[in-house]
Amino acid sequence: MTAAPAAPAPLDGPVVRPPPGARLRRLARRLSFALLAGVLLLLFLFPFWWMVTASLKLPRDVSTFPPALLFTPNLDQYRAALSEPAFWWQTLNSLVVALGALALGLLLGLPAAYSVARFRLRIVPLTVLVVRMIPGVVFMLPLFLVYRQLGLLDTHAGLIVAHLIITLPLAIWIMMGFFEDVPVEVEQAALIDGCTRWGVFWRVALPLSLPGMSVTAILAFITSWNDLVFVLILGGNDTRTLPASVLSYMGFDTLNFAGIAASATLLSAPVVLLSVVAQRWLVGGLTVGAVK
């Protein structure tokens, strides 16, 4: 807040002139702030940077130090990973489970969330919250025994239903907030015009909450896509998803850094890209339940 030199001196006080050295101090403060931001950026970007560059290097070049910043990218590791039929099967499994659980979660969750937002059913949010808190493995042991009885182990349907534990609470919790933001007046107007209550939900509230639905869809997809413990317990050879495929790396070939980096890149890329594209909308959803 320095006074412009040309401005006339105020009548009721002396001209405020920055003391000598103030500019310098401000510059120093700015520099140290930039330094702090830079260090933090480096800290959080570094593993991603390492992952992507290592995946593009020749295996013998990965461990050279200092790491080469400029090098000819080499796609061998990706070619190797993508030529595995197993990779494609696992991707397909991951997609089927995540999209199936997402669709089922929305189908059940959207009407419930609307109902909670408009008619204030107290018990539903509480249940949702409790399920969000409980560790996955606590559900898994009873579920494993039941699934074995019913022959649902290692089936897509079984995994999709289990992943409802992830997607349904998420859908209800996020959409509650979005439905609350739909102006009641609009819905009343629709009722007067002869819309049924279902019609109000279907034709008014849902279209107005499309942004919320995309946040829900993205978050539910990411959480489901990333999950390990469900598939580890309830899955098998036919339904192995991408996160479970990683366990085959353990124990052998742990020194093929380039191969590991390429796989890690392939596993994380879909959700990371999705988040970068949608980050503006996502931030509200990531803290859901914690911030109102």
Place this chain on the structure above:
Amino acid sequence: MTSVDLAAEAAADLAHPPLRGPRRARLFAWLMAGPASLVMLAIMVYPLTNLLLLSLRDYDGASVTAYQWVGLANYEAMLADPRFWAALRRTLAYCLLSVTASLALGTLMAFVVNRRFRGVTVLRTVFILPMVAMPVASALVFEAMMNPNQGILNQMLEAAGLPPYTWLAHPGSALLSLVVLEVWMGAPFVMLIVLAGLQSMPQEPLEAARIDGATPLQALWFVTLPMLRSALATAVLFKLIDTLKQFATIWVLTEGGPLRSTETLYVYGYALAFQFFDVGYGAAILMALLVLVLFVSLLWMRVRERAWV
């Protein structure tokens, strides 16, 4: 707030007379919420009661009928099991270390991205990436970077003239190495919560403090941080719950080793139930984990009630 609105409301009352309206509305509400509520109840009630029942049995999980009721024997065994106590201590150490570090780092990040400067959006985007990246994939990357012989972290230490670190390879350092990964994945969440707190904070008290001659540090300590209290508490309790539940990264990186030095309650319960098929005892351990998580959740609900309701 116009006569049009009032007319609309009156018309709505006419269209849905009070006698018929509310009851039908409630029916509609439950029809809409019914399927999801049933699923949620089934998800919650069945596994929890079943887990409790399992924990009262001596059961190897092999056949459905071959088990014996043993009452509280599993819990007695648990209390006498040094491996349980060690796992509990480890779990608490892991959680407290990760949460403290995530809190400090995440708060710092929130203050940085709360400012306006060129590139702040990029910075924010980068900061949330560790949250969404597949934990299993991140674990692989950290495993490679933490390799004692050829990992880049030890190469950097060496270049700086420092002795190499054992990272995941040694019982004394494995848990701490897992904490490093947990903080990298967890600090962004703290950042988002604190950022939301900062942005919804009234600016007047800060200005008043400045006028009264508070230094920036004093303003931070006596004004900003106290006003962030509920955001910080929320961040801490959510992170506590999430770290209590951490499994994927630990399992990929160490499977609880070396020498059980990273065996948390979750890992111990998982190994018992699904690797050694000691279902009854595993269920008892998982019940202990559940109680721990529910305790923290209750704390959080109390914080939330005071802050927002």
